[in-house]
Amino acid sequence: MHLPAGSTAAGPYALDIDPERAGWDYARLRVLELGPGGAHSFGTGDSEWIVLPLTGGCTVRADGEFFELTGREGVFGAVSDFAYLPRDTSAQIASGAGGRFALAGAKCERRLPARHGLAPEVPVERRGSGTCARVVRNFAAAGVFECDRLIAVEVITPGGHWSSYPPHKHDEYRPGVESALEEIYYFEIDGPHGLGYQRVSPSRPGGTDLLAEVRGGDAVLVPDGWHGPSVAQPGHDMYYLNVMAGPGADREWKICFHPDHQEGYR
Numbered sequence: 001m002h003l004p005a006g007s008t009a010a011g012p013y014a015l016d017i018d019p020e021r022a023g024w025d026y027a028r029l030r031v032l033e034l035g036p037g038g039a040h041s042f043g044t045g046d047s048e049w050i051v052l053p054l055t056g057g058c059t060v061r062a063d064g065e066f067f068e069l070t071g072r073e074g075v076f077g078a079v080s081d082f083a084y085l086p087r088d089t090s091a092q093i094a095s096g097a098g099g100r101f102a103l104a105g106a107k108c109e110r111r112l113p114a115r116h117g118l119a120p121e122v123p124v125e126r127r128g129s130g131t132c133a134r135v136v137r138n139f140a141a142a143g144v145f146e147c148d149r150l151i152a153v154e155v156i157t158p159g160g161h162w163s164s165y166p167p168h169k170h171d172e173y174r175p176g177v178e179s180a181l182e183e184i185y186y187f188e189i190d191g192p193h194g195l196g197y198q199r200v201s202p203s204r205p206g207g208t209d210l211l212a213e214v215r216g217g218d219a220v221l222v223p224d225g226w227h228g229p230s231v232a233q234p235g236h237d238m239y240y241l242n243v244m245a246g247p248g249a250d251r252e253w254k255i256c257f258h259p260d261h262q263e264g265y266r
Contacts, residue, residue, distance in 0.1 A: 005217025026245035039094035056099020106245035108148035164228030166261035171224035194236030
């Protein structure tokens with residue numbers, strides 16, 4: 001469930017997680033690295049995608065549309081604009097100065113139009129307090145930006161803080177109570193020697209059980225289980241991109257907190 005940086009690299013992608021590799025049905029994530037003047041073309045296939053600049057800016061062509069993404073210097077500095085790409089189309093990403101770009105995806109049924117998500121329209125939420133305080137950028141949260149199945153957010157956890165706490169889960173469908181969602185965590189750590197820790201504990205006999213030391217470029221898969229906390233090393237802020245998708249008829253994020261960890265932030 002812990003995929004160290006480089007372990008899923010393929011072609012132009014520094015990270016490439018598809019449903020087959022993850023052993024599930026919907027959620028997927030790629031990290032594309034482009035040098036100055038670089039370009040990459042691909043087909044979206046049976047999935048919808050969001051192109052999210054991690055560092056740098058780019059242009060995106062898809063479905064007869066052209067989007068110029070301003071991007072950002074890095075994930076710790078600012079919210080970024082992004083582009084939504086529908087299934088069953090051809091797309092090209094090009095960057096004059098080069099950069100790194102996350103492609104968050106989900107297998108889907110509906111074909112929605114290509115769109116430009118603007119940075120000033122991204123809701124930024126300050127969640128928790130004390131050493132559980134963090135910042136959530138809800139750029140493609142359910143109810144914020146329309147997708148068919150894909151849900152994606154960014155979280156900045158200050159050094160020395162815990163996030164994804166209390167531990168929570170969304171691995172079974174219970175109407176009005178809990179969603180069934182596969183989830184990918186993709187990490188960046190501020191500073192060359194920074195690290196963090198990610199815990200996933202079983203929610204059922206034989207379920208996922210993981211305590212991983214994570215560094216920049218690592219990913220953690222959460223097919224089931226109580227996930228959290230995500231712990232940032234003191235002095236080193238932690239970034240993670242959450243990519244979620246599941247089979248529910250309604251695109252929603254409904255979670256249950258671990259009954260033994262109800263104190264502190266929610």
